[in-house]
Amino acid sequence: MLKKLFQKKRHxxxxxxxxxxxxxxxxxxxxxxGLFAASSKKAGTGYDKSWLRDNFYECLAFEVIGDWDTxxxxxxxxxxxxxxxxxxxxxxxxxxxxxxxxxxxxxxxPENFNEFWEEWGNKQNDSxxxxxxxxxxxxxxxxxxxxxxxxxxxxxNKLVKxxxxxxxxxxxxSGMWEEDEELHASSIGACVAGLKxxxxxxxxxxxxWLIRHGEDALHKLLPRESEKxxxxxALLSLIWPxxxxxHKEREEILKNVEYLLIRDRGVIRYKNDYYYNANPDGYSEExxxxxxxxxxxxxxxxxxxxxxxKEFIDLMLKTLTPEGVPELYFSNxxxxxxxxxLGWSESLFIVALHDLHQKxxxx
Numbered sequence: 001m002l003k004k005l006f007q008k009k010r011h012x013x014x015x016x017x018x019x020x021x022x023x024x025x026x027x028x029x030x031x032x033x034g035l036f037a038a039s040s041k042k043a044g045t046g047y048d049k050s051w052l053r054d055n056f057y058e059c060l061a062f063e064v065i066g067d068w069d070t071x072x073x074x075x076x077x078x079x080x081x082x083x084x085x086x087x088x089x090x091x092x093x094x095x096x097x098x099x100x101x102x103x104x105x106x107x108x109x110p111e112n113f114n115e116f117w118e119e120w121g122n123k124q125n126d127s128x129x130x131x132x133x134x135x136x137x138x139x140x141x142x143x144x145x146x147x148x149x150x151x152x153x154x155x156x157n158k159l160v161k162x163x164x165x166x167x168x169x170x171x172x173x174s175g176m177w178e179e180d181e182e183l184h185a186s187s188i189g190a191c192v193a194g195l196k197x198x199x200x201x202x203x204x205x206x207x208x209w210l211i212r213h214g215e216d217a218l219h220k221l222l223p224r225e226s227e228k229x230x231x232x233x234a235l236l237s238l239i240w241p242x243x244x245x246x247h248k249e250r251e252e253i254l255k256n257v258e259y260l261l262i263r264d265r266g267v268i269r270y271k272n273d274y275y276y277n278a279n280p281d282g283y284s285e286e287x288x289x290x291x292x293x294x295x296x297x298x299x300x301x302x303x304x305x306x307x308x309x310k311e312f313i314d315l316m317l318k319t320l321t322p323e324g325v326p327e328l329y330f331s332n333x334x335x336x337x338x339x340x341x342l343g344w345s346e347s348l349f350i351v352a353l354h355d356l357h358q359k360x361x362x363x
Contacts, residue, residue, distance in 0.1 A: 015357035019065070019350055025324040026061055026346040030070070034077035035110040039327070039339040047339050050110040052078065052127040053176065056134055058343040060241070061350035064358075068142060075138065075146050078131055081113045082155045093161045104128060104162065106178065121174030123181060125166065126237075128159055129190030133242065136197025153203045160198065160206055163191050169217040175226070176234040177269055182226040186234035188218045193242035218244065223252045225270070231256040232270045236295045240302055254299070257292075265319050265329040267292025278331040285331040290319040294348035301355040309356055316349060325349050 013021070029037045031050070036058040039047035055074055062070040082089065082104075089104065097103050105115040106124045135156060138146045147153050168191040175184035192214040199206035218238075222245065225232035235253045238245045245253065261268045266288030269275070279285035297312035319325060324341025 015353045019353050019357075022324065022346050022350050022353075023061065023065070025341050026058065026343060026350070027070075029058070029341070029343045029346075030074075031110040033110055033113070034073035035108070036074065036343050037110060038344070039342050043339060045339055047342075048110075049107045049116065051107050052081075052104075053106070053124065053130055054344050056127070056130040058347045059134070061347035061354075063138075064351050064354045068144075071138065072144075072146060075131075075135065076148070077113075079147075079152045079155060081108055082159065083151055084113045085115070086155060086158070089155075089158050089162055093158060093165045096165050096167065103166070121178035121181075123171070123173040124175065124178060124187070125163065125168045125171060125173045126176055126184070126187040126190035128163060129168070129187070129192070129194035132156065132159055132194030133190065133197045136194070136199075136201060139201055140197075147201075147203075156198060156201075156204055160195065160204065160210070163195065164207075164210055169213040176237070177275070179275075180228065182228060183217075183221065184234070185218055185221045185225050186232070186237050188214050188221065189238040189242055189244045192218060193244050196244075215244075219246075219249075222249050223256060229270045231260050233257065233261060233267050233289060233292055233295075234269070236292075236299065240295070240299050254296075258296070261292070263288040264332070265334075266290045267296070276328055276330060276337055278333065287328040287330060287337070289328045289345075290316065290325050291342070291345040291348045293319070294345070294352040297352040298348065298355060301352070306356065309352070313352055313356060316352065 029041065031037065035050040036055050037048045038051050038054045039045070041048050055078060059071050059074050085104070092102060100122045103123045105122045106120065106127055107116050108114065109116065135146055147156060169188055170183065172181040172183050173187050174181055175187050192211060195206050195211050195214065198204045199211065224230050225235050236257060239250050239253060257267065260271065268286035268288060271286070272283055273286040274282040276287035277285050293312045293316040297309045297316065300309040300312065319329065321336065321340060325345035326336035326340035327342040327345060329336045
């Protein structure tokens with residue numbers, strides 16, 4: 001009964017009111033260091049930790065509303081993580097890492113910036129590409145610099161050399177979903193976008209061939225995400241925010257995602273995804289990820305197809321709970337998992353609402 005009342009109230013809220021409500025939820029996930037937890041700070045799933053990639057996506061909401069103090073605080077923390085582990089990065093530059101623990105880790109303690117050492121899919125090249133991409137974009141658009149010190153400039157140059165050393169264009173990593181090591185289009189594309197972005201900064205050196213190798217590998221692999229996965233939700237990142245695909249590739253990715261992955265309460269990551277799979281044998285009952293709807297809405301907003309964007313926002317509204325936007329719903333079920341709110345989902349929902357309402361006056 002309470003859930004039905006909440007759903008009725010939710011539909012009566014204006015986009016401005018929804019944005020304020022979900023910004024408040026998202027702000028609660030930020031630590032004093034500037035880093036965001038992936039979910040609630042009280043989460044028993046480990047999502048109280050900070051992921052590099054999640055912080056990249058969580059900051060996008062504050063960028064669209066112009067809260068640059070929050071953005072700068074987060075990116076200062078991210079750069080300081082790399083500086084704290086600079087010696088490890090130096091070793092990886094000197095010799096291509098052979099073991100997972102030699103790569104830059106994906107998760108960090110949000111208060112002291114230490115790595116978490118338990119076994120994890122720590123080979124995640126896309127997270128490095130994502131942060132480089134945003135640093136370049138922010139440096140271009142902001143009047144004040146994200147790279148506030150010589151040490152920050154130094155570490156960005158080392159991240160470029162790190163991607164060169166790991167040979168990102170042919171390096172099998174765990175990708176956006178932190179699973180099997182494959183050559184992932186979404187990882188290669190993130191690195192291409194990141195290198196292109198920082199190549200425009202006067203104090204950062206990016207060899208042209210380093211970008212070209214990535215572009216060649218990316219277009220050779222597309223429209224597949226990997227050898228095992230023909231279509232994957234992660235491919236949407238190549239359309240937005242990275243914009244590293246051709247018009248034809250964009251249309252093919254969207255067609256495949258919409259035809260094969262859309263469900264009632266979200267978008268599955270890929271066929272036969274076993275994470276939170278409702279089927280006892282872990283097959284064909286894939287969890288439905290809420291932020292897929294917001295991601296598609298944002299893409300269609302950028303394509304100026306506001307009608308389709310509104311359709312995906314309306315679907316997204318049906319996934320909301322009093323606590324926020326959950327990570328996912330179990331297949332064909334109104335039950336969501338315990339990662340609620342998910343910071344990444346909150347942020348993309350805010351961006352989708354903002355782009356449609358604030359920029360184009362849609363109600």
